[in-house]
Amino acid sequence: MSYTEHIAVSAFIFFWGIVFISEFEYLKKKFRDQKPKNTFKTKILHVLALIGLLCALYGFFIEPYWIDVHHVDIFTDKLKSNSLRIVHISDLHCESRIRNETKAVKIINELNPDIIVFTGDSLNLASALPLFQNTLKNLNATLGKFAVKGNWDTHNQGHLNSLQNTGFTELNGKSFMLSKNNDRITFSGLSSISDINKAPNIFKDLDPDIFNVFLFHRPGLIEEVSSYPVDLYLAGHTHGGQIRLPFYGALVTLTKHGKKYETGKYKIKNSILYINRGLGLEGGSTPRARFLSRPEITVFNIYPQTVTKNTQ
Numbered sequence: 108m109s110y111t112e113h114i115a116v117s118a119f120i121f122f123w124g125i126v127f128i129s130e131f132e133y134l135k136k137k138f139r140d141q142k143p144k145n146t147f148k149t150k151i152l153h154v155l156a157l158i159g160l161l162c163a164l165y166g167f168f169i170e171p172y173w174i175d176v177h178h179v180d181i182f183t184d185k186l187k188s189n190s191l192r193i194v195h196i197s198d199l200h201c202e203s204r205i206r207n208e209t210k211a212v213k214i215i216n217e218l219n220p221d222i223i224v225f226t227g228d229s230l231n232l233a234s235a236l237p238l239f240q241n242t243l244k245n246l247n248a249t250l251g252k253f254a255v256k257g258n259w260d261t262h263n264q265g266h267l268n269s270l271q272n273t274g275f276t277e278l279n280g281k282s283f284m285l286s287k288n289n290d291r292i293t294f295s296g297l298s299s300i301s302d303i304n305k306a307p308n309i310f311k312d313l314d315p316d317i318f319n320v321f322l323f324h325r326p327g328l329i330e331e332v333s334s335y336p337v338d339l340y341l342a343g344h345t346h347g348g349q350i351r352l353p354f355y356g357a358l359v360t361l362t363k364h365g366k367k368y369e370t371g372k373y374k375i376k377n378s379i380l381y382i383n384r385g386l387g388l389e390g391g392s393t394p395r396a397r398f399l400s401r402p403e404i405t406v407f408n409i410y411p412q413t414v415t416k417n418t419q
Contacts, residue, residue, distance in 0.1 A: 111366075112359045119350075119358060123159055130156035166350070166396035171388055174207055175401040176214060179372060179381065183338065184412040185318040189290040193320070194220040195405040197343025198228040198257065198385025199242065201235035207386045207402055208242040216247050218406055221287065223248040226343040226383065227257025227298070227324035229269040231390030236267055243273035250285050253278050256298035257324035257344060259390065278322055282309055292409075296322030310335035318409065326368045326382045333378040339407070340380045345369055347384035347400035349393075357400070370400070381405060 108116070129152055136143040143149070194215050201208065215223065223246050229239045246252065254275040260267075270277050278296030285292050295309045313319045315336035323332075326342040333340075347370035348357020357369045373380040384403040388395045 108359060108361060109365055112361075115355075115358045119352075126152065126155045126159055162398060163396070166398040167394075170397040170399075170401055171395065172207060172210075173401050174210060174214065174386070175384075175403045176218075176406060177403055178406045178408060181339070181379065181407060181409045182412050182414065183318055183409060185316065185338070186290045186292075186409060186411040188411060189287045190411070190414065191222065191287060191290075191292060191318075191407075191409045192218065192220045193222045193224060193407040193409065194218055194248075195224050195226065195341050195381065195383050195407065196386055197226040197324075197383040198346060198387050199225075199239060200228055200231045200259070200385070200387030200390055201239040201242070202231045202387075202390070203234060205238065206388070208238060211386055211404060212242060212245045214404060216245075220248045220406075221250045222285065222292075222294070223252045223275075224294070224320070224322055224341055225252075225254040225275060226322050226341055227255050228259040228343065228385070228387070229257070230259065230264050230267070231387070233264060233267060236269060239269060240271070240273050243270070243275055246274075250287065251283070251294075252276065253283065253294045253296065253322065255279065255296040255322045255324060258299075261299045263390075280309060282312060284317070290411075292318045292320065294320045294322065298324075310337070313337070325362060326380055327363045329368065329373070329375050329378065329380045333376040333380075337378045340378055341383070342380065343383045343385050345382055345384075346389060346397075347371075347382070347403075349384075349389060349397055349400050351399035353399070381407075 133143050252275045254270055254277055260269055278294060279298040282293055282295040313336045318338050319336055320339045321332060321337045322341050325344045329340055345360040348359055350358050360369055370382050370384050383405050384400055386402045
């Protein structure tokens with residue numbers, strides 16, 4: 108966590124800590140029949156405490172289960188006659204009980220994707236491995252399913268082969284080309300920041316005349332990757348902050364670029380970076396809550412340049 112993120116989180120905790128402690132002290136005096144003064148300042152405190160309580164209830168019990176299916180249309184001259192549908196998921200962070208896994212399978216399969224990609228962070232608990240593997244195994248794609256691992260997979264659960272028996276091909280320093288009739292698309296990826304030395308070998312072989320998709324858990328390589336013929340860079344990791352504030356955005360992104368790349372779509376040179384907010388919740392001691400950062404399934408509809416939205 109960067110210095111700026113420490114400041115933002117500390118200020119957030121301090122503010123709401125003062126509000127709730129002050130409200131508790133007021134209520135304690137009232138119940139003890141000490142008749143505390145109900146001043147204008149106290150009324151503001153009551154309103155803030157109520158807002159904070161409602162936001163907390165929403166963040167813990169509603170938003171983490173409210174999946175956003177977000178569609179992104181991309182038009183390219185690298186496809187001549189066929190459109191492609193890529194569904195992107197990330198950061199499942201499976202635990203002992205089902206959260207969004209069953210719903211996600213139903214939603215994704217009804218989208219009839221050509222390709223499904225997963226950009227890492229499978230589990231918070233090793234005991235959730237069967238849930239994760241069954242979830243990915245039950246996802247259907249007509250052309251292929253590809254994945255890279257995230258920091259939780261390589262650091263916390265590195266002893267587990269999480270992608271085994273899922274039908275997903277891990278792209279760690281590898282590239283795969285798929286064809287749909289006479290149109291081609293390439294997928295490449297890395298599963299760990301320690302494997303970054305493999306990147307030049309991947310990128311030097313990319314054909315600039317083919318639509319190239321790169322998968323990496325973290326979005327932080329975009330400024331290096333955009334110098335290569337990478338059309339679409341898909342990442343996760345940030346969870347969109349998981350907790351976002353109006354007008355400010357993510358409190359924490361845990362990336363080297365901080366708030367520069369938080370969530371969603373960015374255009375850097377000739378590359379598009381898309382950061383998926385993930386379907387799960389950060390593990391460890393992090394609160395299992397989301398606020399203004401709904402779990403996400405991203406649907407990329409990639410069309411030939413000659414196609415217009417009016418003809419779809």
